[in-house]
Amino acid sequence: MARQLWRGVVFACITFCMIISHAVAQGGDKILIIHGGAGSVRISRQFLKLCDNYSITITGTITPAHGTAKKVAMLAAIRAGYAALQTEDDAQLAVIEAIKVMEDSPAFNAGTGSVRSASGEVEMDAIIINGTDLGTGAVGAVRHIKNPITLARLVKDTSEHVFLVGYQAELFALNSNQMNLVPTSSLIANWTTSNEGWTSNHPRKQNRAGTVGAVAVNSRGQIFAGTSTGGLSGKMDGRVGDTPIVGAGTLADDEIGGISATGWGEAFIRYRVASRIAGLMEGGMNASMSISTVLSGMASRIQDADGGAIAIGKNGDIGFEWNSEQMAWAYSKGVDIHYGVDRGEDINVPLDDSVSTGSTTTESTTPTTPGGSGSVGRKGGIFFGIITAFIVTISVV
Numbered sequence: 261m262a263r264q265l266w267r268g269v270v271f272a273c274i275t276f277c278m279i280i281s282h283a284v285a286q287g288g289d290k291i292l293i294i295h296g297g298a299g300s301v302r303i304s305r306q307f308l309k310l311c312d313n314y315s316i317t318i319t320g321t322i323t324p325a326h327g328t329a330k331k332v333a334m335l336a337a338i339r340a341g342y343a344a345l346q347t348e349d350d351a352q353l354a355v356i357e358a359i360k361v362m363e364d365s366p367a368f369n370a371g372t373g374s375v376r377s378a379s380g381e382v383e384m385d386a387i388i389i390n391g392t393d394l395g396t397g398a399v400g401a402v403r404h405i406k407n408p409i410t411l412a413r414l415v416k417d418t419s420e421h422v423f424l425v426g427y428q429a430e431l432f433a434l435n436s437n438q439m440n441l442v443p444t445s446s447l448i449a450n451w452t453t454s455n456e457g458w459t460s461n462h463p464r465k466q467n468r469a470g471t472v473g474a475v476a477v478n479s480r481g482q483i484f485a486g487t488s489t490g491g492l493s494g495k496m497d498g499r500v501g502d503t504p505i506v507g508a509g510t511l512a513d514d515e516i517g518g519i520s521a522t523g524w525g526e527a528f529i530r531y532r533v534a535s536r537i538a539g540l541m542e543g544g545m546n547a548s549m550s551i552s553t554v555l556s557g558m559a560s561r562i563q564d565a566d567g568g569a570i571a572i573g574k575n576g577d578i579g580f581e582w583n584s585e586q587m588a589w590a591y592s593k594g595v596d597i598h599y600g601v602d603r604g605e606d607i608n609v610p611l612d613d614s615v616s617t618g619s620t621t622t623e624s625t626t627p628t629t630p631g632g633s634g635s636v637g638r639k640g641g642i643f644f645g646i647i648t649a650f651i652v653t654i655s656v657v
């Protein structure tokens with residue numbers, strides 16, 4: 261009896277020590293998750309009316325060609341962002357680098373490739389949030405900024421404010437001596453040329469969904485979330501969506517997790533989507549379930565409300581869910597990249613692109629549940645610790 265008791269005590273002590281030392285040695289998982297927009301997002305009434313006038317059909321979905329362009333750019337974005345996590349253990353840099361790659365790709369509705377407003381302007385919104393001190397920088401309706409996420413960071417780091425909009429935000433960029441203004445024509449992707457009126461017969465007949473967002477956590481549990489968008493096609497000039505609003509399209513809090521959303525911004529603001537997701541996560545629900553619960557709740561309260569979100573919980577669980585037709589998503593925990601656009605799609609490629617690159621790789625497709633979610637990668641180490649403690653206890657006591 262005494263021997264059994266001793267065994268129990270020794271087993272518990274060894275297990276405890278091994279788990280603690282493993283956790284200290286490893287730190288938490290470094291995770292980066294991104295999205296490249298939800299398909300089938302709302303389109304403004306003005307835009308629909310104009311499309312009617314020009315007999316343009318709106319499908320609102322991500323076409324196969326567009327999906328491929330998004331996937332290639334998402335792989336580049338994950339690789340650029342994850343490099344910052346790997347080398348610097350810097351979650352902010354990971355978010356910014358990943359978003360910059362997507363802003364620079366015309367496959368997305370953010371930075372270069374942004375959709376046009378009712379008057380044919382490009383007006384972009386962006387935000388970055390530090391989950392540790394809740395520092396936040398956001399910009400709305402900026403017209404001449406190549407990388408709005410960089411300006412959002414500048415607002416966070418060098419102004420006393422959280423949110424700057426329009427002309428004054430651009431002036432702030434200029435006065436910083438760290439950023440230049442660019443002409444609207446340089447932000448217009450080659451699928452719509454600068455001298456072409458936005459209502460004429462060009463490929464804008466499809467609402468090219470493609471807001472971009474990223475959430476990252478480093479080994480110390482510091483979480484950053486960022487989102488960047490050109491908004492909705494044909495929106496009123498001056499309209500700002502959910503993206504740069506804390507608790508609507510984006511949220512980060514080390515004590516809860518990080519969230520970046522995409523979809524019909526007006527509904528996301530009204531339903532306080534990111535806040536509600538965070539509330540469920542705080543109550544113990546996993547990231548994936550929290551997102552789907554909130555999206556269903558939103559759709560039941562607001563007609564036709566659709567979109568999606570990505571999230572990382574404070575314990576490292578990841579979620580990516582949508583109630584629109586599609587959502588472009590990708591994540592990495594350091595070994596490989598998982599990504600997809602269509603429901604049920606989960607393509608797996610190595611993170612290291614010297615092993616294989618882009619869409620020409622030997623990708624393996626693993627069917628998953630729609631959306632899908634991951635869990636913390638510390639489980640293997642904990643399991644190893646328990647087994648070792650068991651063997652040591654049996655042989656020693």
Ligand code: ASP
Pocket residue numbers: 297298301469470471489490491492500501502503509521522523524525526
């Ligand atoms: N949420 C963005 C907005 O309404 C659009 C999108 O995510 O597609 O501005």
